[in-house]
Amino acid sequence: MVEQSFSNLIAAGLLIRDEAGRVQYAPxxxxxxxxxxxxxxxxxxxxxxxxxxxxxxxxxxxAAFANAFRLKDQ
Numbered sequence: 120m121v122e123q124s125f126s127n128l129i130a131a132g133l134l135i136r137d138e139a140g141r142v143q144y145a146p147x148x149x150x151x152x153x154x155x156x157x158x159x160x161x162x163x164x165x166x167x168x169x170x171x172x173x174x175x176x177x178x179x180x181x182a183a184f185a186n187a188f189r190l191k192d193q
Contacts, residue, residue: 125142128142129142131151132146132147132148132151133145133146133147133151133155
């Protein structure tokens, strides 16, 4: 699971892997670095909102089920 996450983040241009197999944060461009910084700031302000978004993106069926119970005005 960790290796798959590393591979995904490498493919996204957020990490690099050296010859020894170690990974480190190295955004491919300034825009990615800015987006990561914005995510970090949002997480500091509202970690539960960020966690909910991560879970919803990973499990769209769960998000759809939860949304079925939301009130119309929300």
